[in-house]
Amino acid sequence: MPTVEMERRQVVVIGAGPSGAIAAALLKRKGHDVLMIERQHFPRFSIGESLLSHCLDFVEEAGMLDAVNAAGFQMKNGAAFAWGEHYSAFDFGDTFSNGKPTTFQVQRADFDKLLADQAALQGVDVRYGEAIVSADFDLPKPQLDVLREDGSQYRVEADFVLDASGYGRVLPRLLDLEAPSNFPVxxxxxxxxxxxxxxxxxxxxxxxxxxxxxxxxxxxxxxxxxxxxxxxxxxxxxxxxxxxxxxxxxxxxxxxxxxxxxxxxxxxxxxxxxxxxxxGYSANVKTLHGPGFALLGNAAEFLDPVFSSGVTIA
Incomplete structure (x- = not known):
């Protein structure tokens, strides 16, 4: 049998969207070795464009807030609701707790690429056009098989794996973690x-x-x-x-x-x-974490897009 190309890393993050990029940057800032693997190439289209204010706290913690502020995204100060002749508006500044009074509405192609680029600038190893095709967590350390666009494969052994693959839900699929949602389709x-x-x-x-x-x-x-x-x-x-x-x-x-x-x-x-x-995007999982892995954001559970909470929770 041919020798499998093997690589050893401390942390592997699956997916370079907002949850993956921010988690990877936070870990890198703590001194960890981080590899982030993304199946697609950025920029790419995605929905989930209206952020909550609390999201920016994590962007700031990851050292990316200056870049986001400078990007020219649409400022968002709240939400409005309409039904027939009825209309109500709510302002994020009207709050009983501390927190940022504004956030942004973003075209995710630009926003996600900005965050991933910021993670790379901080030293995260980011690889695009690569897909996780199998995962083994029964070994002393987790191992992932990665497929490149040219058809070649390699294996990466990690101390820990974070799945931030969004709707792709890589580890829930590969590890049989998916569970039916109680929400209507x-x-x-x-x-x-x-x-x-x-x-x-x-x-x-x-x-x-x-x-x-x-x-x-x-x-x-x-x-x-x-x-x-x-x-x-x-x-x-x-x-x-x-x-x-x-x-x-x-x-x-x-x-x-x-x-x-x-x-x-x-x-x-x-x-x-x-x-x-x-x-059919509402999803549950049997567990949010296990030996050697944890699930982030939509890779774990997703309810409904009305609350704009996906990126923040991720």
Whole structure:
């Protein structure tokens, strides 16, 4: 048998998204040797663009806040909620506890690359285009088999592994850790648009959550960015999408057309990006950690995108 190329590292982080990049930087700042392995190449599209203020505390702890502040992302000071003629807005500065009163709304392609680059600048070894294909945690130290884009493989032995692979959920899949969610199956259809919003009631400093006027279990996000674009998406139980999924663009715009308050906000939008979909994303696991590993963020458990909590919890 051919000799397997072997590498030994102290900590391996799977995934270079926000949870992986921040965890890797925190560990590196403590003096640990850290390798971060990412299947995709950055920048790459992702949703989850409206951050919570507490997220910036971790960004700051990882030594990345100056870079994030300088990047020109859309400032966010709260959230607004709309249903029919009803409208409420909440400001992060209205709080009984200490904390940052603002955060950002970010295009994740740019934000995630910025954080990963910052981790690399701090000395984290970041490798793109590599996938974890098997994992063995029954050995004295965990071993991961890694597949490169050219088809070659190598094995890395680590003292500890952090899985920050998001929806890929690498270790839950490989270690049979996945468990069924008690949440109903939900679907999301979303896109980015050139928004051209001129509504006097719309605040670019807030995420707008809009509820369908009839079906209260259908809701929309509208997340404005600093460059005149928005992320727009609809979330609903799977049965609401029956007969609508052949054309995702028509599906999303059809739901919006049924919601007059949101249709008015987006009446001048240029729909220039094909819509995408994700479904059945709520997930549980049998354990969040075990001998030699721990799961971070969406690689562990995910509820629903309405609270913008994913990056913060990760």
């Amino acid at each position: 939900r679907q999301a259809v979303f896109t980015h648009i050139e928004d051209h919003i001129d509504s006097p009631t719309f605040e670019r400093e807030k995420i707008l959550i809009t509820t369908h006027p009839i079906h209260r279990d259908i809701w929309f996000w509208t997340i404005p960015f600093s460059n005149g674009r928005c992320s727009v998406g609809v979330v609903a139980a799977a049965e609401h999408f029956e007969g609508r999924m052949e054309n995702l663009d028509e599906c999303l715009r059809g739901f919006i057309a049924e919601t007059p308050s949101l249709a008015c906000v987006l009446e001048n939008a240029v729909w220039d990006t094909p819509a995408r979909t994700i479904g």
